[in-house]
Amino acid sequence: MGDRKPCKVCNFTRQKSYGLVVPSLEELKIKGSEFLGYTPQDPVTVVLEDDGTIVKDEAYFLCLPLNTKFMLLHEKETWSPLRRVDGGTAWMARDSMMLESDVVDAALVGDPWLELAVQLKQDLASVILMSEEDLQSLVDVPCPELATALGFPEKKTENLQETLQRVLDRREEERQSKELLQLFLKAVEKEEGQTLEQTSDEAVNVSADVPDGMEVDQASGFISRTLMVLKGKTSPETRLSTEDLQMVVAKGVDVMQQVLGWDKVRTSTLLQECESELNRRLQQVQVVQSMRGNTQQGDNNQSSNEKNHEECTEMPSQRRK
Structure with a gap:
C-alpha cells in the first residue's frame, strides 16, 4: 500500500462532491461509495x-496528479x-473539499426537472402547486438520477414517482369528468330547446288542423x-292527452285496427308508442308526488320539532305553579 493520496470524488450528476485522502484505488471505491x-x-x-476515462489499474491511479477528480458510476449510470454556461468560466471554482452542496450544480441548470427536484426536496407539499407538465417531467426522470438529486434512497424515490403518477392520473380523471359533464349539460340544453320548439309547432298544427266543435265518433268512442x-x-x-292515451291502450290492438283501418303491424307499433308515452308521463307524476311527499314530511318534522321545543320551554314554569 503506497502513500495516501488526496483526490476528489463525485456522483454522475456532479451534484455531490467530496474530498478524500486514500492510499489505493480500492480504498477510493469504498470510501467514495460511503460518502x-x-x-x-x-x-x-x-x-x-x-473525460470519462475508466480507471481500473492501480498503477495508473497512483500516477495521476494530486487532487484528481473521479466520478463513481453506479449500475446503469x-x-x-x-x-x-456563460462560456464555461462562471463555475470553474465550484469544487469543494468535504462539502455536500444542496444547490443544483450549474452544469445541470439546463434540466428543468432538477429545479423541481430541489423544490420538492425542500417541501414535498409543493407537489400540489405543480402543473401536469412539471409532474410528468419528474415521473419521466430515471429513478437513480432523481434519487441522487433528492438525496433519497432509490426505493423511496420509486414510491415518490408512483405517487406523482397517481396525482397525474387523478387530475386526468377529473379533467375528463368535467368535460363529460359539460357535454352532458350542453346536450340537455339542446334537447330541451328542441322539445320546446317541437311542442310549440305541434300545438300550432293541432289548433290549425282541428276545427272547433268536433263530435264523438259513436262507433269507436273517440273524439274525431x-x-x-x-x-x-x-x-x-306526444300530441294526445293522458286520458286519450289511456283509452287507446285500453282498447287494444284489434279494436284500434278496426277504428284506424290499418294493418296489425302498424297498429301494434302505434299502441306500443302510446303505451311508452303513457308510462313516461305516469313516472313523471310519481316523481313529482314523491318530491311533494318528502317536502311535506320535512315540514311536518320541522313543525313537530318546534312544538316539542315549545313544550320543553313551558315545562319549568308549569312545575313552579
Missing part, C-alpha cells in the same frame, strides 16, 4: 470526471461531459280530433 450513499454491495465504476291525431304522421302519441 455518496452507495451500499458496500453496490458495484461502482471509477472514471475521470473530466453513465458519464456525460460537463455542460457549462283524437282520431285525426292518431292518424297523423309525426309522433301522434
Whole structure:
C-alpha cells in the first residue's frame, strides 16, 4: 500500500462532491461509495470526471496528479461531459473539499426537472402547486438520477414517482369528468330547446288542423280530433292527452285496427308508442308526488320539532305553579 493520496470524488450528476485522502484505488471505491450513499454491495465504476476515462489499474491511479477528480458510476449510470454556461468560466471554482452542496450544480441548470427536484426536496407539499407538465417531467426522470438529486434512497424515490403518477392520473380523471359533464349539460340544453320548439309547432298544427266543435265518433268512442291525431304522421302519441292515451291502450290492438283501418303491424307499433308515452308521463307524476311527499314530511318534522321545543320551554314554569 503506497502513500495516501488526496483526490476528489463525485456522483454522475456532479451534484455531490467530496474530498478524500486514500492510499489505493480500492480504498477510493469504498470510501467514495460511503460518502455518496452507495451500499458496500453496490458495484461502482471509477472514471475521470473530466473525460470519462475508466480507471481500473492501480498503477495508473497512483500516477495521476494530486487532487484528481473521479466520478463513481453506479449500475446503469453513465458519464456525460460537463455542460457549462456563460462560456464555461462562471463555475470553474465550484469544487469543494468535504462539502455536500444542496444547490443544483450549474452544469445541470439546463434540466428543468432538477429545479423541481430541489423544490420538492425542500417541501414535498409543493407537489400540489405543480402543473401536469412539471409532474410528468419528474415521473419521466430515471429513478437513480432523481434519487441522487433528492438525496433519497432509490426505493423511496420509486414510491415518490408512483405517487406523482397517481396525482397525474387523478387530475386526468377529473379533467375528463368535467368535460363529460359539460357535454352532458350542453346536450340537455339542446334537447330541451328542441322539445320546446317541437311542442310549440305541434300545438300550432293541432289548433290549425282541428276545427272547433268536433263530435264523438259513436262507433269507436273517440273524439274525431283524437282520431285525426292518431292518424297523423309525426309522433301522434306526444300530441294526445293522458286520458286519450289511456283509452287507446285500453282498447287494444284489434279494436284500434278496426277504428284506424290499418294493418296489425302498424297498429301494434302505434299502441306500443302510446303505451311508452303513457308510462313516461305516469313516472313523471310519481316523481313529482314523491318530491311533494318528502317536502311535506320535512315540514311536518320541522313543525313537530318546534312544538316539542315549545313544550320543553313551558315545562319549568308549569312545575313552579
